Amino acid sequence: MTLLDFLLEPLSYDFMVRALVTTVVAAVVCAVLSCWLVLIGWSLLGDAVSHAVLPGVVLAYMLGLPFGVGAVIFGFLAVGLIGAIRSTSRIKEDAVIGIVFTTLFALGLVLISVVPSQTDLNHIIFGNILGISQSDQLQIGVLAAVALVLLLFKRRDLTLYAFDPVHAHAIGLSPRRLGGLLLGVLALTAVVALQVVGVILVVAMLIIPGATAYLLTDRFTRMLVIAPVLSAASSVVGIYLSYWLDAASGGLVVVTQGVTFALVHLFGPRRGLVSTYLASWSRRAVANG
Amino acid sequence: MTAAIEVSGLTVRYGEIVALEGVDLRLEAGRVTGLIGMNGSGKSTLFKAMLGIVRPDQGEIRIAGRTAAEARRHGTIAYVPQSEDVDWNFPVSVHDVVMMGRYSRLGPTRRPGRVDRAAVAEALDRVELSEYTQRQIGQLSGGQRRRAFVARGIAQEAGIMFLDEPFAGVDKRSEATIVRLLRELAADQRTILVSTHDLHALPDLADEAILLLRRILFQGSVSEALRPESLARCFGLDPLEQDTLS
Numbered sequence: 001m002t003l004l005d006f007l008l009e010p011l012s013y014d015f016m017v018r019a020l021v022t023t024v025v026a027a028v029v030c031a032v033l034s035c036w037l038v039l040i041g042w043s044l045l046g047d048a049v050s051h052a053v054l055p056g057v058v059l060a061y062m063l064g065l066p067f068g069v070g071a072v073i074f075g076f077l078a079v080g081l082i083g084a085i086r087s088t089s090r091i092k093e094d095a096v097i098g099i100v101f102t103t104l105f106a107l108g109l110v111l112i113s114v115v116p117s118q119t120d121l122n123h124i125i126f127g128n129i130l131g132i133s134q135s136d137q138l139q140i141g142v143l144a145a146v147a148l149v150l151l152l153f154k155r156r157d158l159t160l161y162a163f164d165p166v167h168a169h170a171i172g173l174s175p176r177r178l179g180g181l182l183l184g185v186l187a188l189t190a191v192v193a194l195q196v197v198g199v200i201l202v203v204a205m206l207i208i209p210g211a212t213a214y215l216l217t218d219r220f221t222r223m224l225v226i227a228p229v230l231s232a233a234s235s236v237v238g239i240y241l242s243y244w245l246d247a248a249s250g251g252l253v254v255v256t257q258g259v260t261f262a263l264v265h266l267f268g269p270r271r272g273l274v275s276t277y278l279a280s281w282s283r284r285a286v287a288n289g
Numbered sequence: 290m291t292a293a294i295e296v297s298g299l300t301v302r303y304g305e306i307v308a309l310e311g312v313d314l315r316l317e318a319g320r321v322t323g324l325i326g327m328n329g330s331g332k333s334t335l336f337k338a339m340l341g342i343v344r345p346d347q348g349e350i351r352i353a354g355r356t357a358a359e360a361r362r363h364g365t366i367a368y369v370p371q372s373e374d375v376d377w378n379f380p381v382s383v384h385d386v387v388m389m390g391r392y393s394r395l396g397p398t399r400r401p402g403r404v405d406r407a408a409v410a411e412a413l414d415r416v417e418l419s420e421y422t423q424r425q426i427g428q429l430s431g432g433q434r435r436r437a438f439v440a441r442g443i444a445q446e447a448g449i450m451f452l453d454e455p456f457a458g459v460d461k462r463s464e465a466t467i468v469r470l471l472r473e474l475a476a477d478q479r480t481i482l483v484s485t486h487d488l489h490a491l492p493d494l495a496d497e498a499i500l501l502l503r504r505i506l507f508q509g510s511v512s513e514a515l516r517p518e519s520l521a522r523c524f525g526l527d528p529l530e531q532d533t534l535s
């Protein structure tokens with residue numbers, strides 16, 4: 001088999017092309033959002049919201065509404081509940097987050113089990129890249145576009161919010177509203193990613209690319225380029241591997257992202273463990289003559 | 290003349306903790322005021338209440354004759370946060386940080402124009418950081434970091450500037466530079482409130498001092514504030530105040 005066969009054969013199947021396109025779209029939106037999430041310290045919240053949207057998606061399906069609407073409502077509901085319980089009890093925040101999102105997620109599982117539909121439970125939990133239909137694809141494309149446009153349009157405000165919400169407030173911007181915008185986009189993005197890699201792995205797509213990019217640069221604007229490029233590349237590699245190894249595609253996409261993170265952490269040009277070790281080793285060698 | 294800042298009967302609680310109680314305060318334009326108090330005396334809370342970050346339980350705040358919310362919309366107050374409140378590893382450059390001072394003047398995407406770039410360059414020049422504009426903010430020394438945030442306030446064209454512990458972790462030379470800078474800003478008719486527990490810098494820095502320990506113990510001349518009996522009360526050495534220490 002030549003390299004060309006390796007690359008072209010999967011593309012002769014419609015479902016593979018759709019899987020590639022959809023995964024790359026989801027990976028790019030998640031990666032852009034992840035740049036802010038890792039800097040604000042919202043990784044756990046990202047995990048929570050991506051689980052908590054499930055009942056909203058199922059209810060939207062039942063009522064014939066767009067999935068995004070249900071997801072955004074339940075995303076905010078989850079965050080509202082977390083805030084309310086946190087401020088009215090002595091339970092620590094991580095425990096509150098754990099209680100709220102698992103309960104909402106469980107509610108979603110219950111709803112799926114009683115609602116007659118073609119949606120297989122396994123697809124929600126593990127994703128179903130290879131089985132994505134044209135209408136799913138359209139919906140994913142629209143949600144991804146909305147999320148991406150909002151993020152890029154408000155990118156400077158969101159970065160200000162992440163860096164110095166007090167200053168944002170002092171000059172008359174509303175940190176609450178900016179945080180709300182980010183949450184809404186998080187809920188939309190969760191719906192996009194959920195259909196591709198499944199609920200369990202969404203959080204990986206929402207954290208790893210931003211974290212990897214953060215290891216590589218001191219410029220936020222560069223993070224916004226590096227994260228989606230790495231994430232898209234990992235997705236393509238993951239999908240090809242899944243075709244040729246006949247293994248779980250969502251899993252392989254995330255494994256590839258994780259391996260990329262590990263490589264950058266070890267061999268990154270400035271902060272990589274190996275390069276900093278070599279640099280200090282050569283400094284010592286020079287110092288010792 | 291109307292005061293730049295007028296606070297009356299300000300009380301702020303965090304749950305059970307009373308951080309400020311019945312604070313009355315009046316600051317005039319063109320003056321530097323030192324806000325003196327030990328850790329936990331409520332200095333940061335006072336700043337945050339005047340900025341509207343924490344909601345007062347009681348009391349009224351007027352800023353340049355406006356309510357605090359109106360003053361915020363007009364970008365009247367610039368804030369230089371205490372060092373612990375800043376993520377110094379955040380991937381922004383010195384230039385990016387100073388540009389944030391312009392955001393309230395910019396359109397919805399905050400895309401800066403020529404005027405804004407010029408204002409940022411001028412502010413950076415004024416604080417003597419022109420060489421470092423492209424550095425990541427954490428790759429500056431303690432004093433340079435503070436000056437970068439002061440530059441943000443200058444770019445903001447704010448009439449009032451709050452600085453929370455700007456001398457903490459700053460070497461003597463940088464401290465002198467910051468003091469000179471603040472004097473110049475006050476000479477431009479700005480109102481400047483600086484919290485510090487560096488009492489040595491106070492006579493050069495401030496026209497006036499406030500001693501704070503949950504309540505205002507004293508507002509007046511620096512020399513009077515520095516008298517041992519005033520300081521003893523402020524830093525809790527007075528046996529009568531011992532119970533408020535813990």
Ligand SMILES: Nc1ncnc2c1ncn2[C@@H]1O[C@H](COP(=O)(O)OP(=O)(O)O)[C@@H](O)[C@H]1O
Nearest residue numbers: 303306308326327328329330331332333334335
């Ligand atoms: N967010 C908060 N939640 C609860 N208590 C707080 C909070 N911020 C400050 N405090 C308490 O309020 C008091 C005043 O704190 P602060 O204004 O930070 O003082 P200072 O800046 O003078 O050190 C302290 O007792 C502090 O523990």
Ligand SMILES: [Mg+2]
Nearest residue numbers: 332333371453
């Ligand atoms: Mg403080």
